[in-house]
Amino acid sequence: MAIELGSVRYRYAGSASSVLGPIDLRVEPGRVVGVAGANESGKSTLCLVAAGLAPGVIGGRLEGSVRIDGVDAATLRPHELAQRCGLLFQHASTQLSHTTATVFEEVAFGPCNLGLPVAEVVTRVWWALRTAGIEPLASRDPARLSGGQGQLVALASVLALRPRYLILDEPTSELDPAGTQLVAEALERIVRETGAGILLVEHKTDVLARIADEVVVLDHGAVVLSGSAAAVLADPRLAELGVEPPAGVRLERAVRASGLEWSAELEEAVE
Amino acid sequence: MTLSSVASAAVISGLPDYVIREPRGFYHSLNPATKLSVAALEVVAAFVIPGWLGPGLVIAVLLATAAASRTLRGLMVIGLAALPLVVSIMVVNLFVLPGASDPIVRIGPLAPTWSGLWFGLMTTARLLAFSSAVALAYMTTPIDDLLADLARRGLGRRGMFVIGAAVQMVPRTIERVGEITDAQRARGMDTEGRIWRRARGLVPLAAPVVFGALAEVEERTMALEARGFTAPGRQTLLRVPADRSIDRALRWLALAGVVAVAALRLAGRMG
Amino acid sequence: MTAPGSTAAGSIAPAPSVEFEGVSFAYPDGTRALEEVSLRIEPGESVAVIGQNGSGKSTLVRHLNGLLRPTAGRVLLEGRDIRREHVAGLAERVGLAFQNPDRQLFAGRVSAEVAFGPRNLGIRGQQLEERVVAALEAVGLGGEAASNPYDLGYSRRKLLALASVLAMRTPILVLDEPTTGQDARGVVRVRAVVERAVGEGRTVIAISHDMSFVAECFRRVVVMRAGRVVVDGGPEVVFGEAAWPELRAAHLEPPRAAVAGARLGLGSTPTDAALVAALVAAGRGRG
Numbered sequence A: 001m002a003i004e005l006g007s008v009r010y011r012y013a014g015s016a017s018s019v020l021g022p023i024d025l026r027v028e029p030g031r032v033v034g035v036a037g038a039n040e041s042g043k044s045t046l047c048l049v050a051a052g053l054a055p056g057v058i059g060g061r062l063e064g065s066v067r068i069d070g071v072d073a074a075t076l077r078p079h080e081l082a083q084r085c086g087l088l089f090q091h092a093s094t095q096l097s098h099t100t101a102t103v104f105e106e107v108a109f110g111p112c113n114l115g116l117p118v119a120e121v122v123t124r125v126w127w128a129l130r131t132a133g134i135e136p137l138a139s140r141d142p143a144r145l146s147g148g149q150g151q152l153v154a155l156a157s158v159l160a161l162r163p164r165y166l167i168l169d170e171p172t173s174e175l176d177p178a179g180t181q182l183v184a185e186a187l188e189r190i191v192r193e194t195g196a197g198i199l200l201v202e203h204k205t206d207v208l209a210r211i212a213d214e215v216v217v218l219d220h221g222a223v224v225l226s227g228s229a230a231a232v233l234a235d236p237r238l239a240e241l242g243v244e245p246p247a248g249v250r251l252e253r254a255v256r257a258s259g260l261e262w263s264a265e266l267e268e269a270v271e
Numbered sequence B: 001m002t003l004s005s006v007a008s009a010a011v012i013s014g015l016p017d018y019v020i021r022e023p024r025g026f027y028h029s030l031n032p033a034t035k036l037s038v039a040a041l042e043v044v045a046a047f048v049i050p051g052w053l054g055p056g057l058v059i060a061v062l063l064a065t066a067a068a069s070r071t072l073r074g075l076m077v078i079g080l081a082a083l084p085l086v087v088s089i090m091v092v093n094l095f096v097l098p099g100a101s102d103p104i105v106r107i108g109p110l111a112p113t114w115s116g117l118w119f120g121l122m123t124t125a126r127l128l129a130f131s132s133a134v135a136l137a138y139m140t141t142p143i144d145d146l147l148a149d150l151a152r153r154g155l156g157r158r159g160m161f162v163i164g165a166a167v168q169m170v171p172r173t174i175e176r177v178g179e180i181t182d183a184q185r186a187r188g189m190d191t192e193g194r195i196w197r198r199a200r201g202l203v204p205l206a207a208p209v210v211f212g213a214l215a216e217v218e219e220r221t222m223a224l225e226a227r228g229f230t231a232p233g234r235q236t237l238l239r240v241p242a243d244r245s246i247d248r249a250l251r252w253l254a255l256a257g258v259v260a261v262a263a264l265r266l267a268g269r270m271g
Numbered sequence C: 001m002t003a004p005g006s007t008a009a010g011s012i013a014p015a016p017s018v019e020f021e022g023v024s025f026a027y028p029d030g031t032r033a034l035e036e037v038s039l040r041i042e043p044g045e046s047v048a049v050i051g052q053n054g055s056g057k058s059t060l061v062r063h064l065n066g067l068l069r070p071t072a073g074r075v076l077l078e079g080r081d082i083r084r085e086h087v088a089g090l091a092e093r094v095g096l097a098f099q100n101p102d103r104q105l106f107a108g109r110v111s112a113e114v115a116f117g118p119r120n121l122g123i124r125g126q127q128l129e130e131r132v133v134a135a136l137e138a139v140g141l142g143g144e145a146a147s148n149p150y151d152l153g154y155s156r157r158k159l160l161a162l163a164s165v166l167a168m169r170t171p172i173l174v175l176d177e178p179t180t181g182q183d184a185r186g187v188v189r190v191r192a193v194v195e196r197a198v199g200e201g202r203t204v205i206a207i208s209h210d211m212s213f214v215a216e217c218f219r220r221v222v223v224m225r226a227g228r229v230v231v232d233g234g235p236e237v238v239f240g241e242a243a244w245p246e247l248r249a250a251h252l253e254p255p256r257a258a259v260a261g262a263r264l265g266l267g268s269t270p271t272d273a274a275l276v277a278a279l280v281a282a283g284r285g286r287g
Helices: A043-050 A078-082 A103-113 A118-132 A147-159 A177-194 A205-211 A229-233 A247-257 A264-270 B003-012 B032-048 B053-068 B072-081 B083-096 B114-139 B143-152 B157-185 B195-199 B202-225 B245-266 C057-061 C110-120 C125-138 C154-166 C184-199 C211-217 C241-249 C256-263 C272-281
Strands: A003-011 A020-027 A032-037 A061-068 A085-088 A165-169 A197-201 A214-219 A222-228 C018-026 C032-041 C046-051 C072-077 C094-097 C172-176 C203-207 C220-225 C228-233
Touching: A003 A043, A020 A032, A020 A043, A020 A061, A020 A197, A020 A222, A032 A043, A032 A205, A043 A061, A043 A085, A043 A165, A043 A197, A078 A085, A078 B202, A085 A147, A103 A118, A103 A147, A118 A147, A118 A177, A147 A177, A165 A177, A177 A197, A177 A205, A197 A205, A205 A229, A205 A247, A214 A229, A222 A229, A247 A264, A247 C256, A247 C272, A264 C256, B032 B053, B032 B114, B032 B143, B032 B245, B053 B072, B053 B114, B072 B083, B072 B114, B083 B114, B143 B157, B157 B202, C018 C057, C032 C057, C032 C072, C032 C228, C046 C057, C046 C211, C057 C172, C057 C203, C094 C154, C110 C125, C110 C154, C125 C154, C125 C184, C154 C172, C154 C184, C172 C184, C184 C203, C184 C211, C211 C256, C211 C272, C220 C241, C228 C241, C256 C272
Parallel strands: A032 A197, A032 A214, A085 A165, A165 A197, C046 C203, C046 C220, C094 C172, C172 C203
Antiparallel strands: A003 A020, A003 A061, A214 A222, C018 C032, C018 C072, C220 C228
């Protein structure tokens, strides 16, 4: 039971060269896999491939295999993929349907598209709102929310389809620290309460340090580092790969670089 | 199961009030399709019934309906907004009506005519009747209700999405153009000075709107797919406006009215 | 050897002082965004404006080039009220780089995009070309002059938008969230640009959520909450323990170095370097 990418290479339609590959990756339920890398290192493409939307919806050529819980993603229709892998992007406003008057109806958009009975839709909506932590926003106009709130609404709308996996492409990049915090907390809660598996692309390595179990780093479309979050985020090669290490790691380096000892006391103070 | 009990079924399944949004009040509580049919009858009557009877009757009915549904103020606003058009219609007809030979007075080369006055007033009355009929339907029918009713009558999710998103698109685009204008002005583009300098601003204002919209298309498409937009079968409708017996009766009457008016006119009974 | 305030592609005019005198602003729909803000920024200062979304930061900086006009109070440049000046005219003195590059990119070539600003200011010919080249170099896009802006990724488009404002060589430079959405290399570029601008004697004002960027690159930090300035001072003051309650009320967190320094009783250490220096000074951690 996992999202499994085996020897995956992908190139966009009309493009001569692979933008992604070779990639081997595994996302299991209950685990958070973080993805870091410079811009244009293939992170967004990885999200689309893992969710089955590339090449399924946007075309292009895929080599290797993408399997979701043992099923080849290429055999699944987009609405079937949506119920297995929820996909979230950076910009909250492009993810809204812009056809609904309240957050409740926005979150109901997905289940309604699936033709579920009204009672079931209502149950799912309340569950999704609660899990994302935004029940009080249910009556609000989705177009008038702050960035952080908008992202949580997008998250709830995807949760309402009850996917086993969530794939998030830089969900906090446009958010202020408070909004980032809300999203990080929501993700932690989701893993805890639903056992979902999460693939999270993030620049903010502090967020990865907080919630990721494993981290992979991409460079020019290939995985160049992978391992436990703690190990990868402390790897000295991060900077040259275009990834800023988390604050704690940077501090430790600065202290050691000046010849001082990194004691347990310091370690604790920095936590 | 009649449509009024669909609303009760929805209440039983736990839909909150702010989702059901049952319209109340005289005329507001009619089904959207009914209001459109009535508006259609009013427009046909205003244009097809000759003389003052057509527009006069329609305007009287509209004013009465507006008063009873508390939308009189809105109607006045529409009337005021139409003022420039009315003035130009009057001016054109007064002075330039072809074939008119009964001047009111001669002021140098200008000779306003009685026929021009008559014709101008008649055209104005028809214009006001038409715009007021449309305005009344618009003011008493929230767009969501209209869409929901269309969906019940068979409009698929693509149709619903296109209309709903297009409606929301207008304020969004206006906002976007505002942001773009700010950014270009901040780089020295002149929007307050002489007209020929301002004309140079067309591309810097229009291009980002287009590019921005295009750049978003892919992400928006995928966000829709991720919410099951292309799932087969009919979508669930959370809220459906009631369609009572009075609605059906009024629609039949409206249809009969349109047919009668057209037939009588064609048969030459109205002169 | 160039004199301070001047660079290869022409010198930059001396920066005017900036003053907000009791500025209040309410949007047409009634939302109040600024409440009696009084603030003075000296020529050449580097100021970071921080606060939660909705605290008034963007509204504040848009008063600097006349995009917004106060509903009460005045905005003064070098002591003169800018109320009557057109935005296009103010653009000569105040360059504002917006957060979202896709709301301004319109040209088919990167070089044309960068030339737009200075061209509007009347710069032509050789001087214009030099400015474009210099600005692209400063943001690391030197090799992309002939590229289409939309062939660049988001973070490089943001750098392009920054270059287009840099090329205007305004004595006051305002940056709205320059590091948001940038990868590590992009952030390095932005920091270099800020440092260079400060070195050239420009006044640099930036809105940011990145607390270490703020603590490390700016001499003064202004904290906003609900349309008011609640804390105003150097990073040691604003991120010092005494100001933490105000920061938290504004939904902000101090940089990790400041938190560590406080826990270790080392006083205010807003940056990694300050923490290290304080450790050295206190003789801690030497074997």
